């Protein structure tokens with residue numbers, strides 16, 4: 164991997180951001196490519212979805228809505244070991260996400276005056292599970308579990324149709340949906356899926372897809388560009404693009420673990436990013452050596468090799484773990500592993516990461532499938548300001564203001580004073596009208 168030596172230097176966060184490895188992933192540039200797709204689906208519905216599906220997925224499904232029988236059949240035919248693993252993943256995710264459900268809080272501001280923050284689930288959501296370079300039944304779990312726990316009443320899953328399966332999404336995607344009790348699945352991928360979810364459409368056999376309020380889930384640049392384009396008409400989660408792993412390690416880390424973990428995320432995409440930040444040049448050398456053999460032997464060797472040699476991946480040498488923390492905070496990785504002495508206390512000092520994996524026995528792959536945490540996480544530095552998918556992503560907070568006559572009278576003069584200060588006297592008059600026209 165490329166090396167950057169920052170030992171003996173103390174760059175600012177802005178300087179770090181300018182020098183750290185990062186892919187050229189220009190979502191804005193992809194907007195012009197997906198705009199015609201989105202507009203065609205808006206104007207011509209499912210017919211346009213099918214045209215783009217033929218073009219990009221090389222298959223034309225008979226219908227875009229997946230028949231109910233295909234869902235039950237997929238689960239019936241699912242390998243029992245995969246079923247057991249999905250059940251474990253679902254049950255752990257439910258355990259963690261159940262604790263996230265916020266309860267309504269009522270604050271008594273004055274006697275007779277309360278403000279309640281009420282959490283209301285979004286009515287209908289569209290959940291995307293990618294199906295390009297790999298298929299992601301685990302992402303069905305990570306989308307559906309928080310939405311269900313939030314209390315969303317209507318869920319639809321979209322995943323790309325697979326030519327090898329007659330235009331249906333991959334059977335493990337269908338089986339995961341069935342296991343989770345989701346019965347509305349549509350075979351659409353990328354930008355056309357997001358547009359279909361946002362605008363709705365009528366299938367070839369007359370089945371209706373009602374527009375959703377929010378679309379969540381990760382995907383490639385076309386999916387992300389469509390989410391960015393349609394944001395406003397629909398809500399979206401944080402952008403979750405090509406997978407990233409950063410490992411902050413010192414001389415106590417095992418190079419075999421570090422190399423295996425860097426490869427694990429590089430296998431998602433040639434654009435995936437694997438970054439090692441270390442105080443130890445010996446560890447960096449040992450990891451590089453380990454990578455040579457492992458990359459050659461791994462199944463998706465060329466994809467991994469491309470990701471690891473890309474400008475988005477590399478080794479950063481730092482003088483101290485404190486300097487390393489500054490680097491990983493500036494980078495704001497989707498996944499951050501801490502493989503140092505006293506990993507817990509180092510992890511406690513991290514500010515920016517989608518998820519943090521502490522110590523030798525918490526590899527990112529555990530979080531991808533079975534830790535109970537969510538794997539739909541912000542990439543591209545978005546972890547500086549955004550969180551991963553959670554129950555909260557599917558809830559809206561509404562303030563409910565309930566004041567009695569006396570409680571309003573008590574504060575009426577203040578409202579009028581502020582309204583006058585803003586030269587919006589009608590605001591004050593709306594209060595005064597309740598008290599005979601004057602509150603002074």
Ligand SMILES: NC(=O)c1ccc[n+]([C@@H]2O[C@H](COP(=O)([O-])OP(=O)(O)OC[C@H]3O[C@@H](n4cnc5c(N)ncnc54)[C@H](O)[C@@H]3O)[C@@H](O)[C@H]2O)c1
Pocket residue numbers: 215216219220292293294295296297299302323324351352353354381382383384385386403404405406431432435497538539540541542
């Ligand atoms: N951050 C996360 O939480 C997370 C989780 C899982 C996966 N991922 C990432 O999601 C991404 C999945 O990408 P993918 O490509 O494998 O699957 P995908 O489902 O996002 O994309 C496949 C779709 O892209 C569309 N497409 C293909 N070529 C196109 C073109 N030239 N123009 C317009 N549309 C086109 C096709 O319609 C196809 O259905 C990977 O980068 C992976 O790393 C991220």
Ligand SMILES: N[C@H](CO)Cc1c[nH]c[nH+]1
Pocket residue numbers: 299301302405406407428497531538539540
């Ligand atoms: N690492 C991905 C999130 O970036 C999630 C995933 C799903 N399956 C395997 N990995």
Ligand SMILES: [Zn+2]
Pocket residue numbers: 406427428431528531
């Ligand atoms: Zn992964």
